[in-house]
Amino acid sequence: METVILAVVIAVVVLGALGGLIVGSRRRKPLPPAPPKTPDITAPPAEPHVGEEAETPSDEERRSIEEVGLPGASAPVGVEEPPTVEAPPIEIPEPSAGRLVRLRARLSRSQNALGKGLLTLLSREHLDEETWEEVEDTLLTADVGVLPTEELVERLRERVRVLGTRTPVELRGLLREELLALVGTDMDRTVKTEPEARKPGIVMVVGVNGTGKTTTTGKLARVLVADGRTVVLGAADTFRAAAADQLQTWGERVGAYTVRGPEAGDPASVAFDAVKEGKEMGVDVVLIDTAGRLHTKTGLMDELGKVKRVVEKHAPLDEVLLVLDATTGQNGLVQARVFAEVVDITGIVLTKLDGTAKGGIVVAVQRELGVPVKLIGLGEGADDLAPFEPEAFVDALIGD
Template sequence: METVILAVVIAVVVIGALGGLVIGSRRRKQLPPPPPAAPDITAPPAEPHVGDEAEAPHDEERRTIEEVDLPEGSAAAPVVVEEPLPVEAPAVEIPEPTAGRLVRLRARLSRSQNALGKGLLTLLSREHLDEETWEEIEDTLLTADVGVQPTQELVERLRERVKVLGTRTPDELRGLLREELLQLLVPEFDRAVKTDSNLDTPGIVMVVGVNGTGKTTTTGKLARVLVADGKSVVLGAADTFRAAAADQLQTWGERVGARTVRGPEGGDPASIAFDAVKEGIEEGADVVLIDTAGRLHTKTGLMDELGKVKRVVEKHAPLDEVLLVLDATTGQNGLVQARVFAEVVDITGIVLTKLDGTAKGGIVIAVQRELGVPVKLVGLGEGADDLAPFEPEAFVDALIGE
C-alpha cells in the first residue's frame, strides 16, 4: 500500500515539473514591439545612417539659384524663346485699268468668234445666192445660238439688201454684214454698270445667277474693275448655301483691299446683305456688291429668297443694278435660266462668262432679245482681269474680222 502511495506522489511531482517547464518556455517568447512613441520635437535630430537620404536642417538659410555654383563643365544652356512669326497681310494688287484690258481681250475674242463671221462672208460671196445658200446662212446663225427670230430677221434684211446692191465685193459684203449684226445687238442700249447712287449711300449691285456660271468669281472680278476705276468696294457674301463661296469671295476682296461681310454657312442671306449695306454706309464706301445664292430647285423658293434679299437691302437704299450672270457655253439652256431669274427679280444687265470658250457668240443677241436688257460685261478668260465692258462694235469686228 505504501508502495502505491509513493508511486502516485512521484507521478504528481513529475507532471508538475513538466508543466512548469512548458509555461516557462511560453513566457520567454518575444512579444510584439510596442508602438513607436511620439517624436520629441525638443530632441536634436538623429544622425543619418548609411543609405538614408540626408535632409537640410530646417533652420538653415535658403539660397537662391543665383547663389548656387554649378559644377564645372555643366553650364546650363541658354533658353531660346522662339518669337511667333509675324503674320503678313496679303499684298494688295493694282488691277489693270479698264481701257487697257479691252485691247488685249478684243484679240482673244476675235480668235474664238471669227469662225462665225468667216462662214457668213464665205456664203454671201457665192456667185449665186440661191435658196439652198440662204438656208445654209440660216443654219450658220442658228448654230451660233443667235436664236430663231433674230436669225429670220437678219436673213430677210440681208436678202433684200444684197438684191438691191447687185455687185458684191468683199468689202461691201463685210460692211453690209457688220451693219446688220450691229442692228441686232441694239447699239443704243446703255451698257454702263450703274454704281453711283442718287442718295447719300453707296451704289448697291446685286449679282444673281445659277451656281456654276461663275457668279461668285464674276463678283470678285467686278470688284477689281471698280477698284481699278478708283472706287472703294464692300463685298457681301450672301451665298451661304454653297460650300466655300464666302471664302472664295473674301479671297477676291483681299487681293484688291475690299472687305467682305460674311456670316455662318447656311445662314440667312438677307441678313448678310443687310449688314453689308449697313457697313458700306458706315465706311463711306462707293459700291456694295452682293453675291447671292444660285439655287434653282423651285422657282418659288428662289423667288422668296431673292425677293427677301431685295426687300431687306432696300430698307437702306434702293438697288442700283441687278446683274444676271450666264455661261455663254450653255447656249439656249442659258436662256431658260434667264427667263426664270427675269420672272423673280428685275434684271437690269447681263454678264456673259466664258465667251472666249465658245464659237456660239450669237447668245449675246439671243439673250438681249429674250430679256430686253443689255449685255454689260463679258468674261473672256480665267485671269483676274479678264472681265471687260461689252462693246457691240468691237464684238462685231471680232466676228467678221476688221
Template sequence: METVILAVVIAVVVLGALGGLIVGTRRRKSLPPPPPKAPDITAPPAEPHVGEEAETPRDEPRRTIEEVDLPGGPPVVVEEPPAPVEAPEIEIPEPTAGRLVRLRTRLSRSQNALGKGLLTLLSREHLDEDTWEEIEDTLLTADVGVQPTQELVEGLRQRVKVLGTRTPAELRGLLREELLKLVGTEADRTVKTEPADRKPGIVMVVGVNGTGKTTTTGKLARVLVADGRSVVLGAADTFRAAAADQLQTWGERVGAYTVRGPEGGDPASVAFDAVKEGKEMGVDVVLIDTAGRLHTKTGLMDELGKVKRVVEKHAPLDEVLLVLDATTGQNGLVQARVFAEVVDITGIVLTKLDGTAKGGIVVAVQRELGVPVKLIGLGEGADDLAPFEPEAFVDALIGD
C-alpha cells in the same frame, strides 16, 4: 588505465589544435564594408575645396532643359512665338478702258467661225434660196435665235439686192452694219454704281451656281477698283461651301472688305450687314453675291425676294446683274427666264464667251430679257472681265 588516459589527453590536444586553426582562418577573412551613412539633411553643405569649381568640362555635349526628362510630369516645351502674319499684297487691276479691244484676239479666236462662214456664203456668185438657208442655219447654230436670224437674213437680202456686185470689203461692211443693228448700239451698258443722291451704290449679282457667279463678283470688284471706286463685298451665298472664302480672297487682292456670315446662315442678314457696313465705311459700291440654287422657282423667289426687301430697307438696288454661262446656249435662256420672273434684271454678264463659238447668245438673251449685256468674261484671268462694246464684239466676229 594510464594508456587510456594518455590517449584521451592526446585526442583533446589534437582537437584543440584543430579548433584554433579554424578560428584563425576565419579571422583572416576580410569583413564587408559598413553601409554608407545617410546624409544629414540638417547639416550645412560642405565648403567647396580649392579647384572644385574649375573642374575640366566633359567632352560630351550638354543637354538643354527641353531635352532633360524632369520627374513628375512631361518635359517642358518652350513654344516659339507665332510668326507675324503678313498682309496680302494689294494688286493694281488693269484699267478697264479698252479692255475688250485688248481681249479681241481671244474673242475672235472662238467667234471667227461665225463671221467667216457668213462671209464665205455671201461671197458666192449666185445667192439662191439654198444659200440663204445655209446662212440661216449658220446663225441658228450660233444661238442667235429664230426671230433675230430672220431679221438679219431679211436685211441682208435687201442690201445685197440693192448693192448688186459685191467686193469682199463691201460684204464685210454690209455684214458689220447688219450685225451691229442686231446687237444694238443704243442701249446704256454702263454698270450703275454711282447714284446721285447717296452712297454707296448697291449691286446684287444673281445666277445659277456653276456659271461663275462668285468669281464674276470678285472680278467686278476689280473692274470697279480699277476705275477708282472703293468696294465692300457681301458674301450672301451662304449655302455653298467655301463661297465666302472664295469671295474674300478676291476682295483681299484689291483691298475690298468682305462681310460674311455663318455657313448655312440667312443670306438676307448678310446682305443687310454688308450695306450697313458699306454706309458706315463710306465706300462707293456694295456688291452682294447671292445664292444660285435653282431647285424650285418658288424657293428661289422667296430667297432672292427676301434679300431684295431687306437690302431696300437701306436704299433701293441700283443694279441686278444676271450671270449666264455662254457655253450653255439655249439652256442659259431657260435660266434667264426664271430669274427674270423672280427679280427685276437690269443687266447681263456673259461668262466663258471665249469657250464657245455660239456668240449669238448675246443677241438671243438680250431679246429674251429686254435688257442689255453689260459685261462679258473672256477667260480665267483676274482681268478677263470686260465691259461689253458692240463694235469691238462685231469686229471680232467678222475678223479683219
C-alpha cells in the same frame, strides 16, 4: 628484409611530403599586377549621383540675371510665339477701259466661225434659196435666235439685191452694219454704281450654280477698284462653304472688305449687314454675291426675292446683274426668264464667251429680257472680265 622495405616506404612518404610543400608554396605566390586598361573613348561619361560633389567652381566672376538675360525674353517661358502672317500685297488691277479690245484675240478665236462662215456664203456667185438657208442655219447654230435670224436674213437679202456687185470689202462692211444693228448700239451698258445724292451704290449679283457667279463678283470688284472706286463685298452665298472664302480672297487682293455670316446662315441678314457696313465705312459700292439658285427650286427663288426686299430697306438696288454661262446657249434663256420674274434684272454678264462659238447668245438674251449685256468674261484670268463694247465684239466676229 622487412626492415629494408619499411625504410623504402618511409623514404617515399618523406619525399612526397616535401614535394607538396614545394608545390603549395608556388601556388601561394602572388600574381603580377594586371596591365592598366585602355579607356573606352566611346563610352558615355558616368551620370552624377546624389551626394557627389560638383566640380570645383572656376574663378570666373559671377553675373547677375539682368546681365545674363533670359533666352526669348520677349515671350513667356514655354510659350511659342505664333508665326507672323503677312497681309497679301494689294494688287493694282488693269484699267477696265479698252479691256475688250485687248482681249479681242481670245474672242475672235472662238467666234470667227460665225463671221467667216457668213462672209463665205455671201461671197458666192449665185445666192439662191439654198444659200440663204445655209446663212440661216449658221446664225441659228450660233444661238442668235429664230426671230433675230429671220430679221437679219431678210435685211441682208434686200441689201445684197440692191448692192448688185459684192466685193469682199463691201460684203464685210454690209455684214458689220447689220450685226451691229442686231447687237444694238443704243443701249446703256454702264454698270450703275454711282447713285445721285447717296452712297454707296448697291449691286446684287444673281445666277445659277456653275455660271461663275462668285468669281464674276470678285472680278467686278477689280473692275470697280481699277476705276477708282472703294468696295465692300457681301458674301450672301451662305449655303456653299467655299463661297465666302473665295469671295474674301478676291477682296483681299484689291483691298476690298468682305462681310460674312455663319455657314448656312440667313443670306438676307448678310446682305443687310453688308450694306450697313458699306454706309458706315463710306465706300462707293457694295457688291452682294447671292447663292447659286437652281431655277427649278421655287423656295430658293422666293428667298432670293427676300434678299432683294431686305436690302431695299436701306436703299434701292442700283443694279441686279444676271450671270449666264455662254456655253449653255438657249438653255440660258430659260434661266433668264425665271430670274427676271423674281428680281428686276438690269444687266447681263456673259461668262466663258471665249470657250464657245455661240456668240449669238448676246443677241438672243437681250431680246428675251429687254436688258443689255454689260460685261463679258473671256478667260480665267483676274482681269478677263470686260465691259461689253458692241463694235469690238462685232469686229471680233467677222475678223479683219
